[in-house]
Amino acid sequence: xxxxxxxxxxxxxxxxxxxxxxxxxxxxxxxxxxxxxxxxxxxxxxxxxxxxxxxxxxxxxxxxxxxxxxxxxxxxxxxxxxxxxxxxxxxxxxxxxxxxxxxxxxxxxxxxxxxxxxxxxxxxxxxxxxxxxxxxxxxxxxxxxxxxxxxxxxxxxxxxxxxxxxxxxxxxxxxxxxxxxxxxxxxxxxxxxxxxxxxxxxxxxxxxxxxxxxxxxxxxxxxxxxxxxxxxxxxxxxxxxxxxxxx
Amino acid sequence: xxxxxxxxxxxxxxxxxxxxxxxxxxxxxxxxxxxxxxxxxxxxxxxxxxxxxxxxxxxxxxxxxxxxxxxxxxxxxxxxxxxxxxxxxxxxxxxxxxxxxxxxxxxxxxxxxxxxxxxxxxxxxxxxxxxxxxxxxxxxxxxxxxxxxxxxxxxxxxxxxxxxxxxxxxxxxxxxxxxxxxxxxxxxxxxxxxxxxxxxxxxxxxxxxxxxxxxxxxxxxxxxxxxxxxxxxxxxxxxxxxxxxxxxxxxxxxxxxxxxxxxxxxxxxxxxxxxxxxxxxxxxxxxxxxxxxxxxxxxxxxxxxxxxxxxxxxxxxxxxxxxxxxxxxxxxxxxxxxxxxxxxxxxxxxxxxxxxxxxxxxxxxxxxxxxxxxxxxxxxxxxxxxxxxxxxxxxxxxxxxxxxxxxxxxxxxxxxxxxxxxxxxxxxxxxxxxxxxxxxxxxxxxxxxxxxxxxxxxxxxxxxxxxxxxxxxxxxxxxxxxxxxxxxxxxxxxxxxxxxxxxxxxxxxxxxxxxxxxxxxxxxxxxxxxxxxxxxxxxxxxxxxxxxxxxxxxxxxxxxxxxxxxxxxxxxxxxxxxxxxxxxxxxxxxxxxxxxxxxxxxx
Numbered sequence: 001x002x003x004x005x006x007x008x009x010x011x012x013x014x015x016x017x018x019x020x021x022x023x024x025x026x027x028x029x030x031x032x033x034x035x036x037x038x039x040x041x042x043x044x045x046x047x048x049x050x051x052x053x054x055x056x057x058x059x060x061x062x063x064x065x066x067x068x069x070x071x072x073x074x075x076x077x078x079x080x081x082x083x084x085x086x087x088x089x090x091x092x093x094x095x096x097x098x099x100x101x102x103x104x105x106x107x108x109x110x111x112x113x114x115x116x117x118x119x120x121x122x123x124x125x126x127x128x129x130x131x132x133x134x135x136x137x138x139x140x141x142x143x144x145x146x147x148x149x150x151x152x153x154x155x156x157x158x159x160x161x162x163x164x165x166x167x168x169x170x171x172x173x174x175x176x177x178x179x180x181x182x183x184x185x186x187x188x189x190x191x192x193x194x195x196x197x198x199x200x201x202x203x204x205x206x207x208x209x210x211x212x213x214x215x216x217x218x219x220x221x222x223x224x225x226x227x228x229x230x231x232x233x234x235x236x237x238x239x240x241x242x243x244x245x246x247x
Numbered sequence: 248x249x250x251x252x253x254x255x256x257x258x259x260x261x262x263x264x265x266x267x268x269x270x271x272x273x274x275x276x277x278x279x280x281x282x283x284x285x286x287x288x289x290x291x292x293x294x295x296x297x298x299x300x301x302x303x304x305x306x307x308x309x310x311x312x313x314x315x316x317x318x319x320x321x322x323x324x325x326x327x328x329x330x331x332x333x334x335x336x337x338x339x340x341x342x343x344x345x346x347x348x349x350x351x352x353x354x355x356x357x358x359x360x361x362x363x364x365x366x367x368x369x370x371x372x373x374x375x376x377x378x379x380x381x382x383x384x385x386x387x388x389x390x391x392x393x394x395x396x397x398x399x400x401x402x403x404x405x406x407x408x409x410x411x412x413x414x415x416x417x418x419x420x421x422x423x424x425x426x427x428x429x430x431x432x433x434x435x436x437x438x439x440x441x442x443x444x445x446x447x448x449x450x451x452x453x454x455x456x457x458x459x460x461x462x463x464x465x466x467x468x469x470x471x472x473x474x475x476x477x478x479x480x481x482x483x484x485x486x487x488x489x490x491x492x493x494x495x496x497x498x499x500x501x502x503x504x505x506x507x508x509x510x511x512x513x514x515x516x517x518x519x520x521x522x523x524x525x526x527x528x529x530x531x532x533x534x535x536x537x538x539x540x541x542x543x544x545x546x547x548x549x550x551x552x553x554x555x556x557x558x559x560x561x562x563x564x565x566x567x568x569x570x571x572x573x574x575x576x577x578x579x580x581x582x583x584x585x586x587x588x589x590x591x592x593x594x595x596x597x598x599x600x601x602x603x604x605x606x607x608x609x610x611x612x613x614x615x616x617x618x619x620x621x622x623x624x625x626x627x628x629x630x631x632x633x634x635x636x637x638x639x640x641x642x643x644x645x646x647x648x649x650x651x652x653x654x655x656x657x658x659x660x661x662x663x664x665x666x667x668x669x670x671x672x673x674x675x676x677x678x679x680x681x682x683x684x685x686x687x688x689x690x691x692x693x694x695x696x697x698x699x700x701x702x703x704x705x706x707x708x709x710x711x712x713x714x715x716x717x718x719x720x721x722x723x724x725x726x727x728x729x730x731x732x733x734x735x736x737x738x739x740x741x742x743x744x745x746x747x748x749x750x751x752x753x754x755x756x757x758x759x760x761x762x763x764x765x766x767x768x769x770x771x772x773x774x775x776x777x778x779x780x781x782x783x784x785x786x787x788x789x790x791x792x793x794x795x796x797x798x799x800x801x802x803x804x805x806x807x808x809x810x811x812x813x814x815x816x817x818x819x820x821x822x823x824x825x826x827x828x829x830x831x832x833x834x835x836x837x838x839x840x841x842x843x844x845x846x847x848x849x850x
Binding site: 012054055057097098103130131139146 | 287288289290291292293295296346349350351352354356357360361362363379380382384385386389393394396397402404427456457458489490491492493496497602605606609610611717718719720723761762763764766767768769770771773
C-alpha cells in the first residue's frame with residue numbers, strides 16, 4: 001500500500017512547528033482517518049477535535065493545504081499525495097494545541113443576538129401554520145453545522161482581526177435565519193448595523209465557497225440583511241415616515 | 248494534595264445532547280442554578296447525527312393517529328418488556344414537546360395545510376415522525392442550544408466527568424477534568440442529571456462518535472445505581488459498508504420511509520420472505536401496496552423494509568451469511584428505483600434526503616439517485632441503561648437522575664426509530680423538573696477530599712507508567728472482541744469467551760501508559776474512557792448470557808425463540824460490596840387494566 005506524508009502543526013498556544021508524519025493510505029480514506037492513524041501509530045497526544053465523522057457536527061475544521069475544510073469530508077484521493085499534505089488549525093482563532101483552536105468567541109457572539117420571539121399562535125390549540133415555500137430559505141440557513149470555516153476564511157476576521165466589531169458570516173446567517181423566520185417578531189436590524197458590523201462585509205463570497213453545507217451565505221443571507229439595513233437607515237422615504245411617526 | 252477548582256450549582260447536568268439540554272432548560276426554568284457539562288463543544292453531541300425525525304402522535308398527516316396507537320406500537324416494538332408507564336407518558340407528552348420546539352424556533356417541514364409534516368418510519372403504524380429533511384437531530388439540538396443560552400445556564404465545554412461524588416448514599420456532585428489543560432474540577436450539586444448517551448464505541452462497527460463510551464452508565468453503576476436491559480443493543484440495519492473508513496456511518500431509515508427497498512446480490516427483494524407473525528396484519532402483501540404506503544395511501548400497509556430494526560438487521564445478516572451479499576459484505580438499499588414511479592425522482596430524493604445524497608456523493612463517490620447503496624448493520628443504540636423511576640427519572644441512588652439513551656425502560660427489547668428524539672425531550676424535561684425539585688428540597692452535601700484524592704491519583708497514573716500498552720490499541724481490541732462475541736447473533740460459548748477476554752482487557756487497561764503532557768491529550772482521554780467502556784461491555788455480556796432466549800435486539804442462535812418466562816422481568820446489574828457485578832431479575836409490574844385494553848384495542 002502507498003504511504004503519504006502529512007505535515008501537521010504541533011505545539012501549544014505559544015507557537016508551533018510543522019512535523020512530518022508518514023502513514024499508509026487505503027481506499028476511501030479521508031484526512032481525519034490519516035490523523036487518527038497517526039495518533040494511534042506514533043503521536044497519541046496529537047490533539048484534534050472530531051465527533052460524527054460524517055460532516056454533520058462541524059468539529060473537525062482545519063486548513064488542509066491552506067484551504068479551510070472539514071477533515072472528515074476531505075478524501076485523500078482528491079488531494080495530490082506526491083507532496084506532503086499540510087494540516088493546520090484554523091487561523092482566525094487563537095491556537096490551543098496542535099489542530100485545536102479557541103473558538104469560544106463564537107459562542108459569546110451568539111448570545112448577543114436577540115433570541116427568537118414568535119408571534120401569537122395561529123390556531124386555538126397553540127400551533128402555527130406556515131407554508132413550506134415560506135420556510136425554504138430559513139431551512140437553508142438552519143443547515144449550518146457551526147464548523148466556523150466561514151469565520152475562518154473571512155478576511156475581516158482572519159486578516160483584520162475585527163472580532164470585536166464584526167460577528168462574521170456564521171452569525172449573519174444566524175441573524176438572517178431569525179429575521180426571515182415567518183413567525184419571528186423581533187427586530188435586529190439596528191444591531192446588525194451598529195453592533196454586528198454588517199457593513200464590513202464587502203461581499204467577496206469566500207465564506208460561501210468554503211461552506212460544507214453549501215449555504216449561499218452571501219447572496220441569500222448577508223445581502224438581504226444589508227438591504228434591510230439600507231431600507232431602515234438610508235431610505236429617505238422611510239426616514240420621513242419615521243419622523244412623522246415619532247411625532 | 249490535588250489542585251482543583253470547585254464550582255457549585257443546584258443542579259448539574261452531565262451531557263449536552265437533546266436530553267441534557269432539555270433537562271438543563273427545564274431545571275433552569277424552575278428557578279435553580281444549573282451547570283451543564285459536555286465533553287465536546289456545545290452543539291456537537293451525538294444528537295446532531297439523528298436523521299429521520301421524532302415520533303409524536305400529532306395526527307397531522309393521518310388523523311387516525313393518537314397516543315394510544317403510539318403507545319401500543321412502542322410496546323409491540325419493545326416486545327412488552329418496556330416500562331409501560333414510560334411508554335405511556337412518552338406517547339402522551341411527545342406532541343406537546345414537539346410543538347414547544349416550534350415555539351422555540353424549530354422549523355419543521357410542513358404539510359400542505361401548513362402544519363408540521365410527519366413521515367413514515369419502521370414500526371410506527373401511521374406517519375408520525377416530525378422532521379426536517381434528514382437532519383432532524385441538528386434541528387433539535389440547535390433549537391435547544393439557541394433557546395438554552397438565553398436561560399442563564401452555565402455551560403462547561405470540553406469537560407469530562409471521571410466519577411460521581413457521594414455523601415453517604417446521596418450523590419452530591421462530580422469530579423471532572425477539563426480537556427484543554429487537564430485541570431481537575433469539582434462540581435458540587437444538590438442533584439445530578441446524567442444524559443450521556445450511548446455505548447456504541449464498545450463495538451467495531453458503529454454509528455456512534457468517539458463520545459459514546461458509556462460514561463453515564465458507568466458513572467451511575469460505580470455510584471451504586473442499577474443498570475437494566477443491558478443485553479439489548481440496537482444494530483441499525485443500514486450503516487455504510489464501503490469504503491472502510493466510513494463503515495458504520497448511519498444511512499437513515501428515512502430512505503426506506505421514502506420508498507427505498509432492500510435487495511440481495513441476486514436482485515431479490517428479500518424482506519418479503521420473512522415477516523414475523525405479530526406484524527403480518529400490518530405489512531404490505533406485495534411491492535405495489537408497500538409503495539402506495541410510502542406515498543401516503545391510508546388504505547395500504549407498510550412495506551417489510553419498515554419492520555422493526557432488530558428484525559431487518561437480522562435479515563440482512565442472514566443474506567450476507569448465505570452468500571447473497573454485496574461485494575463489500577452488505578446488501579443493496581435502492582432508492583433510485585423510484586424513478587419508475589415518479590417523474591422527477593432525482594430531485595425528489597435530493598429534497599427529501601439531502602444529507603444522504605451528500606454523504607454518499609462525498610464519501611463513497613456514489614450518486615444515490617442513480618445507484619443502489621451498499622449497507623449493513625451498525626451498532627447504533629443501547630436500549631439498556633440506568634434504571635429510573637418512570638415519572639421522575641430518579642435513579643435508585645438519591646440525588647441522581649438520568650434521561651435519554653443512558654436511561655432505560657421506555658424501549659424494552661427494541662427501540663422504534665424516531666422514539667429516541669422524542670424520548671430525549673419528554674424525559675429530559677421530566678428529569679430537569681424533578682432534579683430541580685429535589686435540589687429545592689435538599690441542601691448541598693459535603694464532598695469527600697479522600698475520594699477526590701483517590702480519583703485524581705488514578706486519573707494521573709497512566710502518565711507515570713512505563714509500558715507498551717497504548718489506550719488506542721486496547722480500545723480497538725475491545726471493539727473487535729465485542730463485535731465478534733457479543734454482536735448481532737450470540738451464543739453461550741462466544742459470550743463466555745467475551746467475559747474471560749474482558750478480564751484480560753481490564754488487566755491491560757490497568758497498565759496502560761500515556762505519553763506527552765496533560766494538555767489536550769487524546770491518548771490520555773482515551774485511557775480514561777476505557778474504564779467506562781469495559782464496565783458497560785461487562786454488563787452487556789453478563790446480561791446477554793443470562794437471557795437464554797431471543798427477543799428484540801438480543802438474538803441467540805442457541806435459544807432462537809422468544810420464551811414467555813423471560814417476558815415478565817428485566818435483568819438488573821449492580822455492583823456488590825466487593826466491587827463485583829451482580830445480576831438479578833426485576834419483575835415487571837402488572838400493567839393497569841386500561842393500558843391492557845389499549846393494547847387489545849389497537850391489535
